[in-house]
Amino acid sequence: MLQIPPLVKNVFDSFPLRKYGPVLNSSDQSNEDCICFGQASPNAENQFILAVNQTFEYSINDKVVLLPVDPHALACTLILCHKNKLTLPRKCIKNKDAKSANSMIKVNYHASPDKMLPMLVENNIKLQTREVRSSESIKRLIQSDNSFENDPIAKLINQMLDTELYDLWILCLLTELLPNHDNEKLRRLFYLDDSPLSNDYTAKLITRSIYNVIPCWNNFQVRYSELFHESLGDKFSWKELSELLNVESPFSRELRTSFSGLYSELLANFKRKIPLIYKYTSSQELTKSKSIVALKFYSFVIIVDQFAAGTNLSKSLEGPIRETLIKDAYEAIQKYA
Amino acid sequence: MTPPLYDDSLIDKLKSNTDNKLSEDEKKLAEQLQAKSNLAQKQSRQFIEDLLKENASTPINLKAVQVNNAESFRDGFLKSQITPLTERNLVTLDDLSKRIDKVGENLTKSGVVENMFVSLNPVQRSIFGRQSNTINLIPIFNLAPVRRFYAKTGTNIGNGEGDGYIQFNLRNIFGGAENIIFDAITGTRTSSSYLLNYNQPVFNHADYIWESTIYSNLKKFEWIKSEVQVKGFTTRIYTQYQLPFNHEVVFENSWRCLINKYAKSLEVFHSSGDDIKSSLAYNFKYDTRDNAHLPTSGQLFRMGFEYSGLFNFNTSNFVKCAFETQLAKTIIPSHTLISTIKAGIIYPFNNSNNLIDKFYTGGPNDVRSFNLNSLGPKSENCSIGGDMFLNGGVSIVSRIPNTSKDSNFRLHNCLNWGNLLPLDKGNTFNESFKKLMSDFSIGYGFGLIYNHPMARFELNFVLPIAAHEGDGMRKGIQYGVGISFL
Structure with a gap:
């Protein structure tokens, strides 16, 4: 092999002759408001940032947490x-507050490579590395780290919560929450700039953009691919096109009907399964996997209670167990206040 | 052994026979005839030149202007193009020649003629007419209009980008140089681009063009490991004077979406998503260079202002200003000095600028010896761009010894420097300026340039002299293709 003379190599390696420090980014030093988890160990090797769609304020014993x-x-x-024995996130000041080690940020779903949030950013302080976990990867990690293999019932319920229940949330957004063209609701559910929502046309653009992305969440479009098999004629007929420009939902009438059918089917299943899941999660014996399942189930109940009032999804919770279920769900999160 | 089918010696013989066909006398006669013909041509040319010179001030009366093959043009448009000849009836011969040139220029600028031939037809004086020195003429324009429709496919090489395109052109559709262009492009940095452009002269004036474009494209922003989808429409009015000064006013409305692909930077996360931009921009250009790619003399000065946030539904609110100046001078024969300075600043009215609007510098066409857009602030291996920059470069372009003057190959020596910084609103103007003027990333390179009429190709050996931590340095060979270089 050709050997480079050491003198030439040394001269070549000596460039650049002068090296300055890095160009600092202005946001590195700013003391902006941020959302931080509490009670982190100051010497923790790993810090995380949870990227979410949007947050809402909730008061627990006079403490306002952001969920x-x-x-x-x-x-x-x-x-x-x-x-991690943390408390629920609250507002704090970046770079000033000691609690700001683990934080939560609000971002647009396009920040995530799979267009779905949450996304977990893990910083290793010692190695100065950063890993980004997608929503799907978080789900897999939760399943593998919490002894689900030893508890087949917990595993089954966990899978059901991850797929069927989340599909219900997606269908509720697509068929009931978003078509109302309620900008206030849109603002509550998504992290959006207020400016485009002040204009009807740009608000429609933003809504359409959200509509297009929701079916990508949780592999919904992949799992129900038969719903999305539309012919080009269906997609681009003039009648449909004019509808797309004026009505709230950018999906074709056939697709909307299919969504409604699937939604009703999943709701019927959900109604049958709620008492069973509730019975399982509220039983005294709390294993590692069961506590995870319970947290997932209560999260779903809280979100439906907070944002899906008046929808069929909310109505499906109605029944003899509704009050105790909601009470239990809020009590479960109070432990982390 | 069989003889070869074509024997060189036989051809040589045949050639020599042909040469020997003419006798010495015949050769002399042919030479004399040729010389006579050349002399006649020269005398004729001289006669016309003398005639024009002697009669430069001779009054010419333009009786009419005739345009042949003009069926594809509207009367109003055509009238406007030949105005230089119709605005005055009585002109001098010298003036007439300039006016004919101006009409030709108008038609060429509008892009409505493929070819044009002009002749002057004398008009016989009426027997009852008064005797005078005035010559009565009718200029006749024989036009070859452009084809109404054509489609083409090909490849483009731009600054650090190569792409393939298919283009459909509908030209002169309403007879007044109104054109519609549809373009579909896919390339190394542009995943897909569709564009529909309509342009026409403003009030039939070839120097002013109005252009409206509807577009949709998806571009890779590799330096932030993301893609940007843009859909919008832009209207421009620009001048195309022969003079060095030209102006442009742009009104842009676009919906942009930054889509993160594999970035881990929080800045990329925060800028991701939809953005609605409406802006008004004004660009000014003064260009006296003899060649835009590789000038040997002349100056360029261009400056642009952009105000974004015209409406209350806009999410991008900023004011941006950038300028570039270039001076080219042949210092000693065969050696040209080209010096360039570029600077810009973007001031956000929100907390910070969107990553799409920021400045990015560095690369083979910019600050050489650094990778494409690799200068300035970094975050998790992403070049997140800056709000103000100052780049400069000095190049010496020399003719390769023992090559012809017309050779497109040149030797190249260059020294580039650049600085790209975020804008700290807490700093005063002086503090920001001081920061911008210090700690430049500097690179040196030498190599070879090939100046093709369509683009400039550079192959340089480059070394970074000074750099910031995190700058994407390039040591060794760097290859650049483009139409504008630092």
């Missing part, structure tokens, strides 16, 4: 608090 508006994101928040 994500998505069932899966709320479950992640509770599981992170549960596993």
Whole structure:
């Protein structure tokens, strides 16, 4: 092999002759408001940032905590608090507050490579590395780290919560919550700039963008691919096109009907399964996997209670157990206040 | 052994026979005829030139202007193009020549003619007419209009990007140089781009063009490991004077979406998502360079202002200003000095600028010896861009010894420097300026340039002299293709 003369190599390696420090980014030094989890160990090797769609304020014993508006994101928040002995996130000042080690940020779903949130950013302080976990990866991690293999019932319920219940949330958004064209609701559910929502046309653009992305969540479009098999004619007929420009839902009439059919079917299943899941989660014997399942279930109940009032999904919770179920759900999160 | 089918010696023989066909006398006669013909041509040319010179001030009366093959043009448009000839009836010969040139220029600028031939037809004086020195003429324009429709496919090489395109052109559709262009592009940095452009002269004036474009494209922003989807429409009015000064006003409305692909930077996360931009921009250009890619003399000064946030539904609110100046001078024969300075600043009215709007510098066409857009602030291996920059470069372009003057290959020596910083609103102007003027990333390179009429190709050996921690340095060979370089 050709050997480079050492002198030439040394000269070549000596460039650049002068090296300055890095160009600092202005946001590195700013003391902005941020949302932080409490009671973190100051010497922790790992710090995390949980990226979520949007948060809402909830008061527990006069303490205002900020919780994500998505069932899966709320479950992640509770599981992170549960596993790391943290308290629920609250407002604090970045770079000033000692609590700001572990935080929560609000971002658009396009920040995530799979367009779904939450996303967990793990910083290893010692190695100066960063790992980003997608929503799907978080789910797998929760399942593998919590002895689900030893508890087949917990595993089954966990899978059902991850798929069927989340599909219900997706269908509720697509068929009931978003078509109302209620900007206030949109603001509560998604982290959006207020400016585009002040104009009807741009608000429609933003809503359409959200509509297009929701079916990508939780592999919904992949699992129900038969619903999305539309011919080009269906998609681009003039009648449909004019409807797309004026009505709230950008999906074709056939697709909307299919969504409604699937929604009714899943709701019927859900109604049958609620008492069973509730019975399982509220039983005295709390194993590692069962506590995770309980947190996921309560997260779903809280989100439905907070954001889906008046929808068929909310109505499906109605029944003799509704009050105790909701009470138990809020009590479960109070432990982390 | 069989003889070869074509024997060189036989061809040589045949050639020599042909040469020997003409006798010495015949050769002399042919030479004399050729010389006579050349002399006649020269005398004729000289005669016309003398005639024009002597009669430069001779009054010419333009009786009419005739345009042949003009069925594809509207009367109003055509009238406007030949105005230089119709605005005055009585002109001098010298003036007439300039006016004919101006009409030709108008038609060429509008892009409505493929070819044009002009002749002057004398008009016989009426027997009852008064005797005078005035010459009566009718200029006749024979036009070859452009094809109404054509489609083409090909490849483009731009600054650090290569792409393939298919383009459909509908030209001169209403007879007044109104064109519609549809473009579909896919390339190394542009995943897909669709564009529908309509342009026409403003009030039939070829120097002012109004252009409206509807577009949708998806571009890779590799330096932030993301993609940007843009859908919008832009209206521009620009001048295309022969003079060095030109202006442009742009009104842009677009919906942009930054889609993170695999970035881990919080800045990328925060900028991800939808963005609605409406902006008004004004650009000014003064260009006296003899060649835009590799000038040997002349100056360029261009400056642009952009105000974004025209409406209350806009999410991008900023004011942006950037300028570039270039001076090219042949210092000693065969050696040209080109010096360039570029600077810009973007001031956000919100807390910070969207990553899409920020400045990005560095690369083979910019600050050489650094990777593409790799200068400035970094976050998790992403170049997140800056709000103000100052780049400069000095290049010496020399002819390769023992090559012809017209050779497109040149030797190249360059020294580049650049600084890209975030804007700290807490700092005063002086503090920001001081920061910008210190700690430049500097690179040196030498190599070879090939100046193709369509683009400039550079192959340089580069070394970074000074750099910031995190700058994407390039040591060794760096290859650049583009139309504008630092």
